[in-house]
Amino acid sequence: MLPRTSLILLLLLAFGAMTAYLVSPLGADPAKPQPTSTEPSFSRDIQPLLVKHCYSCHAGAKPKGGLALDKHKDESFIIKHKDVWDLVVQNIRGGTMPxxxxPKLTxxxxxxxxxxxxxxxxxxxxRGLRNPGRVTIRRLNRAEYNNTIRDLVGxxxxxxxxFPADDVGYGFDNIGDVLSLPPxxxxxxLxxxxxxxxxxxxxxxGPAATGVQHFEGKSLETTLSDxxxxxxxxxxxxxxxxxxxNFPKAGEYILRVRAFGQQAGNEPCKMALRYRGKDVAVLDVPNSQDRPRRFETRFQAEGGRHRVAAAFLNDYYKPDDPDPKQRDRNLIIQFLEVEGPLGEPVPNLNEIGKRLVVVQPGNGVSKREAAQQVITRFATRAYRRPVQPAEVQRLLALYDMAEQSGEPFEKGIQLALxxxxxxxxxxxxxxLDRPAQRPDGSYLISEFELATRLSYFLWSSMPDDELFGLAEQGRLRKELEAQVKRMLLDPKSSALVENFAGQWLQLRSLKTIQPDPxxxxEFDEALxxxxxxxxxxxxxxxxxxxRSVLEFLDADYTFVNERLARHYGLRxxxxxxFRKVALSGEQRGGLLTQASILTVTSNPTRTSPVKRGKWILENxxxxxPPPPPPDAGELSEDKEVVLKGSLRQRMEQHRSNPTCASCHQRMDPIGFAFENYDAIGTWRTRDGNFEIDPSGVLPSGERFANPKELKRILLARDDLFRKCLADRLLTYALGRGLESYDKCAVDDIASAVAKDGNRFGRLVLEIARxxxxxxxRGPQTP
Structure with a gap:
């Protein structure tokens, strides 16, 4: 085999070119939201209110919650820091701020x-032109690489x-801005x-070549009786x-039969010689019983054990013909032989290699022509777009190097691939950047790029042949809805569960969590x-x-096996x-009461209403909520303190600290609603020696007595959840964090989902549309 030097040099040159592209203005995201003017005025009407009611806590070098509103000097900061001001509005309207x-706001x-x-x-x-954003060029993450290799090579x-672990941004590991490329x-x-x-x-x-394999007529099998x-x-x-x-190796073989016909009618017997069910020759058999003849044909065969046959094609039967010799036409086979392989033997390929080497030299196809066809097909699928002739020639140069070094055909192909x-x-x-199609410099991505976005969104892998075919014909956009439905039903959509749900719901964290034994x-690996x-x-x-995405919040079914059913008290x-089971009562239903979520949002030794409340607010x-201040302190776990009150009572004392109260007013009531579930999701009614009180009052004034009633409140805020889920799934689909200009798209997606019964398929389709x-967005859009 050729030394690795050739490949290493190729790799470094290719990455040097790509790095230059990534650090050039083409890879940058220069667009800045432009300030707009409207009444009332920020300086005259808004800033005085902020000074009066907000700056006492949220200004200066050490602002509470890490939020310094005094740094936002004019209205342009509102659009630039939409998330911050979204939170300000929620707190103001929710009554948690001030x-x-x-002093309260009137x-x-x-x-x-x-x-x-x-x-x-x-x-x-x-209503006008929208900024579609600009996805950063990024490498495949580990899951995508594995899946792509599986589908490309097998x-x-x-x-x-x-590979090193992938970095995470905006909650996901497919974000271009954080997927670094360490040396x-x-x-x-490589x-x-x-x-x-x-x-x-x-x-x-494989077995040794057998030369000629002879099958006497009496040993042949037949599709007819008698x-x-x-x-x-x-x-x-x-x-x-x-x-x-038996075909010891791929190569050229001879299929030979000795046969004669019982002739009748106006044409001779016709015989087809077949390999693996396909005709390799169709021959006339004009000779009769007194002159049996040999008939043969050459054909290309793959290595392995395959069926060969001789078939009768033109039966004729006229029992009332005056001439007895013209009443019945039959074909008689005396033996069948397979000879080969002929000429230079072709090396054995395993099943994967056979799928990659789609063309073999021979039958008028030179080695280099065959190599070009193999390389072109593989590179087109690997690059997820039509490959350019110059790219093929560069890869063929590696094949040529191998051939000039005396390597077999397959070794040259291996080097190029x-x-x-x-x-x-x-x-x-x-x-690739394209000429602008709109005044803002944006352009429609190509059908091949759309196929790639769609496949990595739903499958975390490359497009399949159907997506490639539609993209090549320019029909993918027209058939987008049908393709989304097909792809969601494909087994490869399990990647959406593993990679989107696994990160959105933080299931990956559960694999490393260790509750105190x-x-x-009762917590073990089976559980x-x-x-x-x-x-x-x-x-x-x-x-x-x-189904409806609102079932994530509450549902009357789940999936359990015996181990989990025992944990839940289900008989x-x-x-x-695992099997689907109906749920009754108020203990279980939806994501929020599943043991996975309850365990992820707990501490190793106890529940954490703060984590559970924060998880719901975020996801x-x-x-x-904003991050806790550095001096927020920790809840005491001293045994004497624990014996004096329930976790809720101790947290309420902790919350009396003004520094902590504002955020805890939003998180704690939600978290307390799930105190009936311990740190591994088991239902309970007591916290040590104390009765559990799961009731609460939200900052909005809404009251609930238990988790079921809290879920009803959340379902009443279904618009918030739809937008949250649309936000998360769009972030994952694009591989970038959302910006203020994406709000229109999120709102449109959520609105369309609401109008179509909240179906998950509609959510995916609207994101794809x-x-x-x-x-x-173009590279130089201002």
């Missing part, structure tokens, strides 16, 4: 301040498991590519005789796995059955297999 002990001041902020945030005009191992990755990519192709082209041992005739097979109707022959796997065009999701001895599987199957059910479930309502998904 906090207890501070109703008129609330409308003035909150209304002005809301108007500013909405000032991105959703190997059964996961080469990216040896070690270059070596990892090692993985060599291992993948070594596996794909590993020769398989065919035996003096040691031969008589085909008295259309049918065939066949045998399973290895180079494809270290190309930035494979390793990165590349979208002394306090929770951990069952918790994760329940949530995955629940999410998958909503995806596959196109009648036996065995390790269900998209209203995250959205401007951020279909369009891209």
């Amino acid at each position: 906090p207890e002990g501070k 109703a008129a001041e609330i409308e003035l301040l909150a209304g002005w902020i809301e108007k500013k945030i909405a000032s991105v005009d959703c 190997v059964q191992f996961q080469p990216a498991d040896d 070690i990755m270059l070596e990892k990519y 090692a993985a590519a060599e291992r993948i192709m070594a596996t794909a082209f590993a020769p398989t041992p 065919a035996d005739r003096n040691g031969a097979k008589s085909l008295h109707s259309n049918g065939e005789v066949f045998a399973n022959a 290895t180079a494809v796997l270290v190309s930035p065009h494979f390793l990165f999701k590349v979208e 002394d306090l929770f001895p 951990r796995s069952a918790m994760i599987r329940e949530t995955e199957l629940f999410f998958q059910e909503i995806v596959k059955e196109d 009648g479930v036996r065995g390790s297999q 269900i309502l998209n209203t995250p 959205s401007e951020p998904f279909q369009w891209r």
Whole structure:
């Protein structure tokens, strides 16, 4: 084999070119939201209210909650920091700000301040041209690399498991802005590519060549009955005789038969010689019984054990013909032979190699022509777009180097395909800039780029042949709805469960969480796995059955096996297999009461109402609290303190600290609603020696007595949840964080979902149709 120097040089040159592209203005995101002017005025009407009611806590070098509003000097900061001001509005309208002990805003001041902020945030005009944003060119993350290699090559191992862990941004590990490329990755990519192709082209041992394999007529099998005739097979109707022959290697073979016909009618017997069910020759058999003849044909065969046959094609039967010799036409086969392989033997390929080497030299096709066809097809699929002739020629140069070094045909192919796997065009999701199609400089991405966005969104992998075919024909956009439905039903959509749900719901964290074994001895690996599987199957059910996304909040079914059913106190479930079960009562229903979520949002030794409340604010309502101040302090876990009151009572004392009160007023009531579930999600009615009180009052004044009633309140705020889910899924689909100009798209997506029964399929389709998904902002857009 050629030394690695050639591939290493190719890799470094390719990455040097890609790095230059990434750091150039083309990879940057220069667009800045432009300030707009509107009445009332920030300096005259809004800033005085902020000074009066907000700056005493949220200004200076050490602002509470890390939020310094005094740094926002004019109205342009409202659009630039939409998330911050969204939170300000929520706190103002929810009554949590200003906090207890501070002068309250009057109703008129609330409308003035909150209304002005809301108007500013909405000032991105959703009726005109919208900024679709610009997705940063990024590498495939580990899951995407593994899945792409699986679908492109067919190997059964996961080469990216040896790569460094992917960085996470905006809650996901497919965000272009944070997916760095450490220097070690270059070596990892090359090692993985060599291992993948070594596996794909590993020769398989086969039996020695047998020369000629002879099958006497009496040993041949047939599709007809009563065919035996003096040691031969008589085909008295259309049918065939066949045998399973051994083909030691791929190559050229001869299929030979000795046959004669019982002639009748106005044409001779016709015979087809077949390999693996396909005709390789159709011959006339004009000779009669006194002159049997040999008939043969040459054909290309793959290595292995395959069926060969001789078939009778033109049966004729006229029993009332005056001439007895003209009444019945039959074909008689005396033997069948397979000879080969002929000429220079072709090396054995394993099943993966056979799928990659789609054309073999021979039958007028030169080695280089065959190599070009193989490389072109593979590179087109790997690059996820039509490959350019110059790109093929560069890869063919590696094949030529191997051939000039005396390497076999397959080794040259292996070298070229290895180079494809270290190309930035494979390793990165590349979208090429195009001429502007709108005054704002944006343009519609190509159909191949749309296929790639769609497949990595739903499958975390490359497009399949159907997506490629539609993109090549320019029909993918026209058939987008049908393709989304097909892709969600495909088994590969399990990647959406593993990679989107696994990160949105933080299921991946559950794999490393270790509840205290002394306090929770019943927690084991079987229970951990069952918790994760329940949530995955629940999410998958909503995806596959196109159910309402509101079932994430509350549902009357779930999925359990015996281990998890026992944990939940459900009867009648036996065995390790998961099954869908109906739920009754008020203890379980939806994500919020599943053991996976309850365990992820707990501490190793106890529940955490703060974590649970914060989790819901972030992942269900998209209203995250600010980070805690550095001096927030910790809740005492001293045994004497624990014995003096329930966790709720101790936290209420902690919350009396003004520094902590404002945020805890939003988080704690939500978290207390789930105190009936311990740190691993088991239902309970007491916290140690104290009765649990799951009731609460939200800052809005809404009251609830238990988790079921809290879920009803959340369902009444379904618009918040729809927008939250649309925000999270669009972030994941694009591979970038959302900006203020994406608000229009999120609102449109959520509105369309609400009008269509809140179906999950509609959510995915509207994201795929959205401007951020279909369009891209130009590189120099101001």
